[in-house]
Structure formats: structure tokens, C-alpha cells
Amino acid sequence: MSSVLSVDGVTKTFGGLVAVDSLSLTVEPGEALGILGPNGAGKTALINMVSGFYRPTAGTIRLFDREITDLSLHQIGRLGIARTFQNIRLFRRMTVLENVMTANPRYTRKPLRAFFGFGGRRHDIDEAMALVEFMGLADRADRIAGSLPYGDARRLEMARALATGPRLLLLDEPGAGMNEEETERLIADIHKCRERLAAIVLIEHDMTMIRKIADRVVAMNYGRKMAEGRPTEVLSHPEVKRAYLGTTEGELV
Numbered sequence: 001m002s003s004v005l006s007v008d009g010v011t012k013t014f015g016g017l018v019a020v021d022s023l024s025l026t027v028e029p030g031e032a033l034g035i036l037g038p039n040g041a042g043k044t045a046l047i048n049m050v051s052g053f054y055r056p057t058a059g060t061i062r063l064f065d066r067e068i069t070d071l072s073l074h075q076i077g078r079l080g081i082a083r084t085f086q087n088i089r090l091f092r093r094m095t096v097l098e099n100v101m102t103a104n105p106r107y108t109r110k111p112l113r114a115f116f117g118f119g120g121r122r123h124d125i126d127e128a129m130a131l132v133e134f135m136g137l138a139d140r141a142d143r144i145a146g147s148l149p150y151g152d153a154r155r156l157e158m159a160r161a162l163a164t165g166p167r168l169l170l171l172d173e174p175g176a177g178m179n180e181e182e183t184e185r186l187i188a189d190i191h192k193c194r195e196r197l198a199a200i201v202l203i204e205h206d207m208t209m210i211r212k213i214a215d216r217v218v219a220m221n222y223g224r225k226m227a228e229g230r231p232t233e234v235l236s237h238p239e240v241k242r243a244y245l246g247t248t249e250g251e252l253v
């Protein structure tokens with residue numbers, strides 16, 4: 001069976017700065033791939049390329065057997081890649097339900113409907129509501145997104161990503177800024193989302209999340225892969241420890 005995602009020798013430069021440096025990795029069917037690495041390692045730049053926000057300077061990217069390297073953001077979205085952002089992106093003045101409805105590509109293809117308000121077909125509303133419920137936000141469906149607490153905003157962003165019907169979901173530090181209790185709930189939410197996806201890529205600094213979600217981990221530094229393997233192997237890798245802790249002593253927690 002072909003990989004869900006294949007990144008092959010991908011490089012991204014900004015002027016003289018090499019953000020991602022001939023990186024190769026795959027994500028296999030059913031897998032949750034964790035990506036970690038210190039600030040500036042190139043993690044976000046990598047998923048910006050996979051999701052079509054940046055065009056690679058070199059290398060190829062495939063989704064299943066289809067090359068997507070030079071496709072647009074919207075083409076890549078239609079082929080089944082969705083993502084969330086390091087800094088949550090929502091329509092802050094719309095309600096929770098409206099946020100999910102507008103994420104559905106059927107809406108963006110029918111701008112007139114958006115123009116005349118959200119009196120869309122019952123089916124579209126039901127579908128969006130089912131996702132709102134799936135993410136545990138049913139009692140907040142009519143709330144303005146900008147007023148949601150952080151954890152709920154993250155869940156809403158994930159519901160918006162799922163509304164595009166993706167096969168691959170890319171999560172960029174979803175646990176950032178969460179306390180232990182919120183993190184536990186987020187972990188459960190991510191596991192639940194996996195039922196609907198062929199695979200998931202999780203960028204995280206939170207090692208608990210990496211341990212509890214990732215089947216395999218790629219550690220990056222300076223745009224390159226510095227280690228790859230099972231979470232326990234990668235988290236005890238001397239280079240990874242040095243990059244995070246400045247020393248090979250101690251444990252990454």
C-alpha cells in the first residue's frame with residue numbers, strides 16, 4: 001500500500017536562510033507521526049509546504065500516489081489535506097456552528113449562499129452540527145467563536161479542519177498553552193479524530209502528547225532530520241536531548 005504522505009528531499013529557503021533542508025519522510029496509513037524539534041527547526045515550514053501555503057524550493061511531495069508539490073492551497077485541500085495553525089485561526093465574530101459550516105468546501109463553492117446568510121440546506125446544517133457535537137461543542141454551537149476559552153477554540157479549529165473531509169490532518173502544536181487537564185482532553189479528542197482520517201501529523205513540544213499519540217516520531221533541527229523512530233527511542237536520543245535540554249543528561253518530559 002502506498003504511503004499517505006511522502007516528502008522527498010524537500011527544501012525551503014527564504015533568501016539565505018534554509019528553513020527546511022532536503023528533508024524526507026513518509027506517513028503511513030493509520031499512522032500518527034509526531035514531529036518535534038526546537039524553535040525554528042522548520043516544523044511549521046514543513047507543514048506549510050505539505051498543505052500548500054509555501055511552495056518548496058526543491059523536492060517532491062506526494063499524497064498517496066499523487067504529486068502535490070506545486071498544487072495550490074485549495075487544490076491540496078480538495079485532495080484531502082487539512083491543518084490547524086500554531087496560532088488558532090477562526091472567524092472570531094461568527095458562531096461555532098457558522099465556523100464549521102463555512103469550512104465545508106460546498107460553501108466556498110457557493111458564495112451567493114454565504115452572501116445571503118446561513119440559511120443553507122438543512123443537510124449542510126445537520127452535517128456541521130454533527131461535527132460540532134463530535135468535538136463536544138454542542139452546547140456552545142450558537143456562541144461567538146471569539147468568546148470561547150482556549151481549549152474549545154482548539155476543538156472548533158479541529159472541527160473546521162474535519163469539515164473539509166480530509167484524509168490527512170496536520171496539527172501544529174495544538175497543546176501549546178494548555179494545562180495538564182486540558183492536554184488530557186485534547187489527547188482524547190485527537191484519538192477520536194483519528195477514526196475519520198487515514199493519518200495524522202502532530203507537531204508538538206509537549207512530550208506527553210508525543211508519547212500518548214505518536215506511533216513514530218521525526219525530530220528536526222536546523223531544517224534537517226536529527227532522529228527518527230518510536231517515541232521512547234527519539235526522546236532518549238542524545239542529539240534530541242542536547243537540542244532541547246542543552247545536555248545529554250536528564251530526561252525529556
Ligand SMILES: Nc1ncnc2c1ncn2[C@@H]1O[C@H](COP(=O)(O)OP(=O)(O)OP(=O)(O)O)[C@@H](O)[C@H]1O
Pocket residue numbers: 014017018019037038039040041042043044045046086
Ligand atoms: N515566511 C517566512 N519568511 C522568512 N523566514 C521564515 C518564514 N517562515 C519561516 N521562516 C524561518 O524558517 C525557520 C523555520 O521556521 P519554522 O516556523 O518552520 O520553525 P518551527 O520549527 O515551526 O519553530 P517553532 O517551534 O518556534 O514554531 C525559522 O528560522 C524562521 O524564522
Ligand SMILES: [Mg+2]
Pocket residue numbers: 043044045086172
Ligand atoms: Mg512552528
